[in-house]
Amino acid sequence: MAGIAANKLLMVRMLVETAPDAALRSLELALSGPAGGQGALAAVRRLVEDETAARYIRNCVLAPIVPLFAARDADQTSFPPRALGLLWAALKAEAPRQVEEAAARCNPWDLEQGPPDVFNALCKIAAEGLRAQATPGFTALAPICDTDTLASCLELSAIVRAALPKLSEWVSRMSEERASSARLAYKDACAIRPDAGPLLFEMLAAHLPDDWRILRVISAVMDRPGDRFWAASEVGLFGERVLADIEKNIDFVRGFDADKGEAEGRKAALAAQKVAQQITELEQSVDLAKDGPWGRRLAKHKQAVAQAAEARMNAAEKELLAALPLRPISMLGGKGGKGVPLLTAEPDERLNRRMTAVLAFLADTRPCAAQSGYGSSRAKVLEKLNARLDHYIEDILHVVRTGEGGDQVIAQRYVDLAASYIGYSRDDKTAEIVRRRAAAAMAAAA
Template sequence: MAAIAAHKLQIVRMLVETAPDSALRSLELALASVGSVGGLAQVRGLVEDETSDRFVRNNILAPIVPMCAVRGPGQISFSPRVLPFLWKALKTIAPQRIEEAGAKCNPWDLEQGTPDVFGDLCGMAARGLRDAEQEAFDAARGLGGTEELIHCLEISHIVRAALPKLSEWVSRMSGERAAAARLAYRDACAIREDSGARLFDMLAAHLPDDWRILRVISAVMDRPNDRYLASSEVSSFGERVLAEIDASINLIRDFDLDKGEKLGREAAMAAQRVSLQITEFEQSVNIAKDGPWGRRLGKYKQQIAQVVELRMSTADKELGDALPTKPISILGKKGGKGVPKLTSPPDEALVRRATAILIFIEHLRPCAAQSGYGSTRGKALEKLNSRLDQYIEDVLYAARTGEGGDPALAQQYLDIAAGFIAHTRDDKTAEIVRRRAAAAIAA
């Protein structure tokens, strides 16, 4: 491919500079095997330069990076464009400091601690945003939320120092770790009285499960009771977790089986999350049954068990619809057990619904016992497996003998039943069913 003209290369550069991080990574992978000559090599060079530049930028502005995205209600967030605009402004007013920071961004250097220049640059960004005469920061100011961004940058050095300890704080809090968390909180409040809650929000943005910040709040406040915490400046963190629990319960109650396994899995993950959030809440906060949060938490514990059990109760019907049977007569009387109805192809919509509910039940395993519906789940699986075992044996007989239905249809239904039993039992059992089906058809 010939070299790209200068004006076109400039357009490509602008596209690369404005591409999201995920798109940039995809481009880097796609161009990895490109040679060193030609237009694609030029594009690869632009992508590599931008990737390297963002690595430096994201290390320097690390405390606010995860906040420059869409976050939940009530959480501090900024436009994703804040990062490139701030970075461009810093390059304009402090190019030498940027170069100095870039030279210290090697992973082996970062392991020795954060260079002071990182904090200096965040401080420059805060002052530049506050000073209206600093035109380099006009683009960042134009995105809104400037005052909050300034406050976050002002405590970014405290957040940066806490980030290496954060995983320890939320995994296993000790007396020494609690003291370090209290010190960080005190330092943030010394800068601004309302920066304690801001510190927690910034730290939460760096957690895979942001609600685990409750553990840090608990350590700082010495496991407060729910009445105190609900009336404090950090009450929004507890309210946010309770709102998430409520939303998860509604999701489980209302998820549409017609949308298949993706929704079934999401609903089960929501149930798991509720179990973890309730446990975290009870461990982090001294809950009173009649307290403002204690009453709600008790209600949610009842509701989650009720909605999950209600959804599980529909599984047998959905399975019966996807694997239809027809009644048989015994001694001239109706009412005998049903046998597989192998007269028409499987209904994809019904199979999708059954798959969704079975996946839902399957993925409840980690939380069922703790959440109070373990026994109900066990009984549901026992009933489902009993139905599947009998159905599979009957269809295998039809596949071998041709009696009771079309062998080709029998094969299709056996494939579906094997997929179902992988969710109600395990993959090994499903594979055995598939091998038996293949042998029956071959015979």
């Protein structure tokens, strides 16, 4: 295979250097096979490997601020992703010797001993460069981001870097010793700038999988304050964000589009789970007063999420009747039946999607239903659905075995649907039993 022309290779280099981290990882994986080391692809592979190594060094040096260069909520501290590359390029031009030293120290045995001093020294140089705006590399950042805030983040990077190894312990199980450590980090940040506390928490939160868990750290620093005091303080915005996110997720549970199917139902259930977790987090982190600014709102949110979830669950029986239609008056339906399967048309795909969405929501809210106040409602809805499905399955298996009451082929398709629904409302093992019974019935009828 011919090599790549120089001008085209330059274009590839530019694309690789500007590619997002996720895209670069995918490209590296795609080129990792034998074919990636041959011909023209070998040059691309080397470019990708070189860029991956360079980003590893960059991300080690700038680790405290790297998560800030990503899409975040509008009121959270963040910078455009491309600003990270520009900042690193400016730093390499400003302090090439220190960058070279940092690259040499980015190995496992050095990093096991803690971050080298040169990492923090480079962050300090970058902060000074942003403040001075005296070199082209740093002035290039001014039009695309808030250089004052970015410089402040870099000034706090040494404190954040020291706190990162402790952060998982702070949010998992806070002890008095860990609380003292968090308070010390906060005190050190405020020694740099009196108003640095909120920015410190922003930077730490960006490193958490669930950024709202930073409430635990703030609570420890403030010694679990009351909601009136916290809401009026400089870190009140962190609680306000969580309350706003709770409200947004309740609205999603209330109005999610069942026509989008299973994925949307699971997404709504995740929203309900997140609401439950966030409510618990607030209750544990803040001394809430019933008539306090957050206590009142949280009580309303708890009631609203239960009502929203129950409304979606209560629609399940109606959705089931639409997806698995019945015709009235039947000898086969039995005393408790409401009719027998209507087998005059193929299953409706849209109605199936709607039923699957509701069932997925029901299934995935199991971890949070009880603590959120709708566990009993959920259990009753599942009981009704399972009773209806049991009757339906017995009736339709009769049709499959005998051909009496409808088309056997259509009946088989509805059996498959009913079995898939049982998988959500009970478990996969029960669903598989239904499918085996249907297969046996079809074999007996053949």
